[in-house]
Amino acid sequence: xxxxxxxxxxxxxxxxxxxxxxxxxxxxxxxxxxxxxxxxxxxxxxxxxxxxxxxxxxxxxxxxxxxxxxxxxxxxxxxxxxxxxxxxxxxxxxxxxxxxxxxxxxxxxxxxxxxxxxxxxxxxxxxxxxxxxxxxxxxxxxxxxxxxxxxxxxxxxxxxxxxxxxxxxxxxxxxxxxxxxxxxxxxxxxxxxxxxxxxxxxxxxxxxxxxxxxxxxxxxxxxxxxxxxxxxxxx
Numbered sequence: 001x002x003x004x005x006x007x008x009x010x011x012x013x014x015x016x017x018x019x020x021x022x023x024x025x026x027x028x029x030x031x032x033x034x035x036x037x038x039x040x041x042x043x044x045x046x047x048x049x050x051x052x053x054x055x056x057x058x059x060x061x062x063x064x065x066x067x068x069x070x071x072x073x074x075x076x077x078x079x080x081x082x083x084x085x086x087x088x089x090x091x092x093x094x095x096x097x098x099x100x101x102x103x104x105x106x107x108x109x110x111x112x113x114x115x116x117x118x119x120x121x122x123x124x125x126x127x128x129x130x131x132x133x134x135x136x137x138x139x140x141x142x143x144x145x146x147x148x149x150x151x152x153x154x155x156x157x158x159x160x161x162x163x164x165x166x167x168x169x170x171x172x173x174x175x176x177x178x179x180x181x182x183x184x185x186x187x188x189x190x191x192x193x194x195x196x197x198x199x200x201x202x203x204x205x206x207x208x209x210x211x212x213x214x215x216x217x218x219x220x221x222x223x224x225x226x227x228x229x230x231x232x233x234x235x
Contacts, residue, residue, distance in 0.1 A: 003029040004118060007048035009039040009065065010080065011057055015103070019052060022107045023114065036060025043069045050118055053097075055081045063095060070096035074162055076117045080105075090201045098164050117165065140175045142234070143219045147172045154214075161213050166191060170206050171214070174222065174232040183229040203230070 006023055010016040011034045020030040033042050036057045043051060043065075051069065055062040066077055079092050079100040092100055098117050101110060139148035146155040149172045154161040163171070170191050174182070182190075184200035192202065207230055211222055223233040 003027055004049040005029045005031070005046060006114065007039070007042050007046055007051045008032045009034075009036075009042075009051065009057065009062070010054040011035060012054075018107070019110065022111055026111055026115075028114075034058075036062070036065045039065045040068050043073065043075065048075060050076045050078065050114060052078050052080060052114070055079055055092075063091065066092065066095040066097055074164070076164070078113060078117060090199065090205055093166075093202060093205050096164070098166065138172075140172065142175065142217070144217055145175075145214075145220070147175050156214055163210070163213060167206050167210055170203070171210055171222075174230060175220075178220075178232050178234040181225045181228055181231045187229065 006028050008016050008019050008023075008030055010019070010032070013034065016032045016034070020032055023030050031042060031046050031048070033039050034057075036059050039051075039053065039057070040060070042048075053062045053065055057065070060068075062079055066079070069075065069077065076098045077096065079097045080103060081100060082103045099113055101113055138150045139146060144157050146153075147168065148154070149169065152165060152168055154163060154168060154171065170187065173187070173190055184203040187203045188200065207222065207224075214222065216222070218235070220232065220234045223231050225231055
């Protein structure tokens with residue numbers, strides 16, 4: 001079985017080599033680059049399964065690298081940011097990052113985050129009209145919609161829809177509680193955990209991205225309950 005490949009983008013050689021060492025111990029293949037331009041090239045040529053992307057890079061910064069990579073790829077991206085740096089988590093999420101880690105970080109936590117994102121991430125095929133396979137595991141089903149949290153697949157109008165793990169988890173959570181209203185704080189707690197508490201824009205960004213991919217259906221919709229939060233409405 002081929003090793004999963006991780007691209008490490010950090011201009012601090014000591015940190016990059018430490019990350020690489022711990023990931024290689026876990027049997028990942030790694031590649032290190034120290035600037036944004038090389039990161040964009042390596043993302044296309046090395047074809048990593050995940051990118052660990054430092055925010056502050058010489059030349060092209062981490063935000064721009066994320067934006068550029070996302071134009072052509074859904075590869076999972078974990079952003080790295082030094083404590084005290086101005087780091088807009090929501091901007092990172094809007095650009096397509098899947099997670100972030102604040103430096104200095106515990107190496108075991110870093111490896112665990114990498115594993116978790118890789119485990120959650122499923123590269124969906126290009127959308128195509130296909131017979132809908134029989135579903136197994138944890139899933140919810142509505143007319144023209146299946147959300148499967150076990151294999152991280154969404155089938156909408158007969159097509160596979162690509163979406164990052166957190167989008168899918170949020171969509172699944174709402175759809176598995178039809179017509180129940182959740183506040184942004186409740187959704188943050190359920191989907192992201194305690195570290196995101198207070199940053200309610202995170203939920204709004206993900207709902208916006210979901211609505212761009214999944215349009216309202218005569219039988220159901222992603223609804224805003226003004227002044228409260230969101231619900232998966234079933235008619």
